[in-house]
Amino acid sequence: MDLTFSPAEKAFRAECRSWLTAHAPHDLPSGDTREGFAAHLAWERKLFGARFAVVSWPEAYGGRGASAMEWLIFEEEYYRAGAPQRVTQNGIFLLAPTVFDFGTRAQQDQILPRMAAAQDLWCQGWSEPNAGSDLAAIESRAERDEPGGGWRLSGQKTWTTRGAFCTHLFGLFRTDPSAERHRGLTYFLVPLEAPGVTVRGFGRLDGDEGFAEVFFDDVFVHDDEVLGEVHQGWGVAMATTGSERGLTLRSPGRFLATAARLVDLARRSGDAAAPTLVDSVVADWIDAEAYRWQTFSTVTRMTDGENLGAESSLTKVFWSELDVRLHEHALALLGAAAELADADPHDWMKGYQFALSGPIYAGTNEIQRNVIAERVLGLPRR
Amino acid sequence: MRFAFTDDQLAFRDAVRDLLDRECPPAVVRDAWTNDTGRSGAAWAHLADMGVLGALASEAHGGLGLTLVDLVLVLEETGYAALPEPIVEHAAVTVPILEDSTAAAAGRVTVTAALDGSGLAPWADTAELIVLPGETGAAVLARADVALDRRESVDGARRLFAVHPRAGPQAVRPALGAFERGALGAAAQLLGLNERMLDLTVAYVAERRQFGVPVGSFQAVKHHLADARLGLEFARPLVYRAAWSLTHGDPDAAVHVSMAKAQASDAARLTGRQALQCHGAIGYSFEYDLHLYLKRAWALAATWGDARWHRAQIGQTLGLPSGSA
Ligand SMILES: Cc1cc2nc3c(=O)[nH]c(=O)nc-3n(C[C@H](O)[C@H](O)[C@H](O)COP(=O)(O)OP(=O)(O)OC[C@H]3O[C@@H](n4cnc5c(N)ncnc54)[C@H](O)[C@@H]3O)c2cc1C
Numbered sequence: 001m002d003l004t005f006s007p008a009e010k011a012f013r014a015e016c017r018s019w020l021t022a023h024a025p026h027d028l029p030s031g032d033t034r035e036g037f038a039a040h041l042a043w044e045r046k047l048f049g050a051r052f053a054v055v056s057w058p059e060a061y062g063g064r065g066a067s068a069m070e071w072l073i074f075e076e077e078y079y080r081a082g083a084p085q086r087v088t089q090n091g092i093f094l095l096a097p098t099v100f101d102f103g104t105r106a107q108q109d110q111i112l113p114r115m116a117a118a119q120d121l122w123c124q125g126w127s128e129p130n131a132g133s134d135l136a137a138i139e140s141r142a143e144r145d146e147p148g149g150g151w152r153l154s155g156q157k158t159w160t161t162r163g164a165f166c167t168h169l170f171g172l173f174r175t176d177p178s179a180e181r182h183r184g185l186t187y188f189l190v191p192l193e194a195p196g197v198t199v200r201g202f203g204r205l206d207g208d209e210g211f212a213e214v215f216f217d218d219v220f221v222h223d224d225e226v227l228g229e230v231h232q233g234w235g236v237a238m239a240t241t242g243s244e245r246g247l248t249l250r251s252p253g254r255f256l257a258t259a260a261r262l263v264d265l266a267r268r269s270g271d272a273a274a275p276t277l278v279d280s281v282v283a284d285w286i287d288a289e290a291y292r293w294q295t296f297s298t299v300t301r302m303t304d305g306e307n308l309g310a311e312s313s314l315t316k317v318f319w320s321e322l323d324v325r326l327h328e329h330a331l332a333l334l335g336a337a338a339e340l341a342d343a344d345p346h347d348w349m350k351g352y353q354f355a356l357s358g359p360i361y362a363g364t365n366e367i368q369r370n371v372i373a374e375r376v377l378g379l380p381r382r
Numbered sequence: 383m384r385f386a387f388t389d390d391q392l393a394f395r396d397a398v399r400d401l402l403d404r405e406c407p408p409a410v411v412r413d414a415w416t417n418d419t420g421r422s423g424a425a426w427a428h429l430a431d432m433g434v435l436g437a438l439a440s441e442a443h444g445g446l447g448l449t450l451v452d453l454v455l456v457l458e459e460t461g462y463a464a465l466p467e468p469i470v471e472h473a474a475v476t477v478p479i480l481e482d483s484t485a486a487a488a489g490r491v492t493v494t495a496a497l498d499g500s501g502l503a504p505w506a507d508t509a510e511l512i513v514l515p516g517e518t519g520a521a522v523l524a525r526a527d528v529a530l531d532r533r534e535s536v537d538g539a540r541r542l543f544a545v546h547p548r549a550g551p552q553a554v555r556p557a558l559g560a561f562e563r564g565a566l567g568a569a570a571q572l573l574g575l576n577e578r579m580l581d582l583t584v585a586y587v588a589e590r591r592q593f594g595v596p597v598g599s600f601q602a603v604k605h606h607l608a609d610a611r612l613g614l615e616f617a618r619p620l621v622y623r624a625a626w627s628l629t630h631g632d633p634d635a636a637v638h639v640s641m642a643k644a645q646a647s648d649a650a651r652l653t654g655r656q657a658l659q660c661h662g663a664i665g666y667s668f669e670y671d672l673h674l675y676l677k678r679a680w681a682l683a684a685t686w687g688d689a690r691w692h693r694a695q696i697g698q699t700l701g702l703p704s705g706s707a
Contacts, residue, residue, distance in 0.1 A: 001384060001385060001386060001387060001388070001451055001622075001626055002383065002384045003383065003384075003385060003623060003626045003627070003630075004383070005383050006383070009383060069383050263700050263702065266702050266703070267700075267701050267702055267703070269703070270703050271703050273702075273703050275704075278697055278702050278703060278704075279690060279693050279694070279697070281697075281702065282693040282694075282696050282697045282700070282702065283644070283648075283693060285696070285700065286620070286641045286644060286645055286693070286696070287616065289620065289641060290616040290617070290619060290620050290641075290645060291616065293385070293619035293620055293622075293623050294615065294616055294618075294619045296383055296385040296619070297385040297386065297619050297622075299385075300383075300384055300385045300386045301386065304386070314611065314612055314615045317608075317612060318612060318615070318616055366601075366605075368608075369604065369605045369608035369609070370601065370604060370605075370608075372604075372608035372611055372612070373598075373604030373605070373607055373608045374604070376608075376611060377580075377584050377607055377608070377611055378584065378588075379584065379587065379588065379598040379599065379603075379604050379607065380588055380595075380596045380598050380599040381599065382595070382599045
């Protein structure tokens, strides 16, 4: 055990900190609106220009070949500097790990550099009107087009985050309707400009156009837009949801930064803050630290070659519920001003609304608790 | 940054686990509720033989020359077994204070302490030495030099005494970090107790059937236990990290210990509640073993600073309002 950072890790942190403090924007509009999205893209391209977009990827794809520990350090510094959540996250954090694991060399060369540079913008097409938690119930289909050397997609996806602003979608389609539900699914990579695709953006709880529904009407996709084997999409997709729940989507840095802001707010509230509320603020701060140290331990195990599997469900429940508590306690500190967007330099009410989606997306926390009980604790399935 | 134990540390832990499995099953804990000493009998002697009691003493003084990073895993096991012995007071708190005492390192004498602020020392009536707060550090007294006043703990296997020194000169020794080591030790034991209660409950709900199925297949039961597992998952790293910080003299070690003790106390309390609820009435019976662990967890959550007390310490270092207004 050595809980100090190595000289190389320290130097890396210092480099991240100096660049991010100098360049991180603090006042971008929401990335879930059309104008905001464009502003965020400009920021992410700048990040790419400084080779900070995908630090853990190989240099050939725009990264620095950084270790997992260095990636965590980058994330801490990114959020510490006040930089905004990444609008490219669904590609970089969710699709890319799957492309590294399942993609052909040609797919990797084609997809990854453009993703890193924020040229291709990826959205996630899992959910459908009749398939949410029960993802294997999806009805969207792909039919074989033998002469064309590809597949024809039809059906509908929904809740697609930033779908109206993205250029590509990754998602699951049913290729063998006669097979058992989890078999006969295939993982497709679909350019949204393909003929037959219609995207309709719509508002989320906070009013931003962060959701979209995507319709497929006989959309042709070529064979090399299949990721992994045909009919094996479920296994490929599960690898992606693992990263979404686990480390990559919401690393500790984000919650450490929110906890620091909450502590700052409590300090400024002075004796107006009730003792029980101060106690809760400290508890949240401890929880953010707990997530940080749990992650250092997880990353050490991963570096040693261990596979995490169902344990990522523990992480997902923890960070999403911590995020809700952090915002609830900030709003309590603000008291009657909580409803105002400008009650504090940080818009806690906006953050609260987003935090409330955490226990829903990436597999609801009810589903995660089922997974923890059955696959981590070994309780009997029904 | 490398946050993992070495194979040697894990092997030491496993050896202690095996020993306690044999020497400190629930029957031994239960017996401590009523026997003359409130202690385990053979387990203590075996731990002394293994060197656990003097783990922190230097090899020159008959110890193993190990650190709290090695010891924390072992203390967790003593929690898992609800070992009825002053092992935290002896091995973690006072052996470093009595650093030149080969008798303490070898376990030829048992040392307990009343250093957690309560004025109470566990198992003091059978300890040879009792360590109390002194004017500048810690005062080390022989049992003959104190009057003991038995106090009932909710945990009948935790014999507690208020300690009153009789007049006389007292050997005062520096006691830097003694409180932090005690709080860390209690936090480690709380992790072990937490895991024990969870293991007992997982096994029980897989066996017990109602409505024709194991009760563990009901979602409400699953979610109670998932919450228990979550608490443990996010307490453990803080405890290990605090052990490292104390070992390496991190200037913020006291804050790290407070985080560990607060988190481990709350997590064990939560698991205790869920464990009891998921057992139903059998868990509420005196004959069933759950309460042996539950009550130890309650006691240790309260001692060496409870969760709120530790959070208040952290609040001060963070510059938060103390809330006294
Ligand atoms: C902000 C946000 C962004 C999203 N982005 C995307 C995206 O980009 N791409 C995408 O594909 N999807 C996205 N989603 C959709 C998300 O994946 C689904 O909301 C989620 O999988 C749950 O499905 P559902 O909404 O249909 O709820 P349902 O599955 O209908 O669930 C409703 C309620 O029933 C509970 N429930 C269901 N089954 C069980 C069970 N077995 N045990 C216990 N309780 C159960 C749920 O926990 C929930 O509380 C997003 C959602 C949100 C809120």
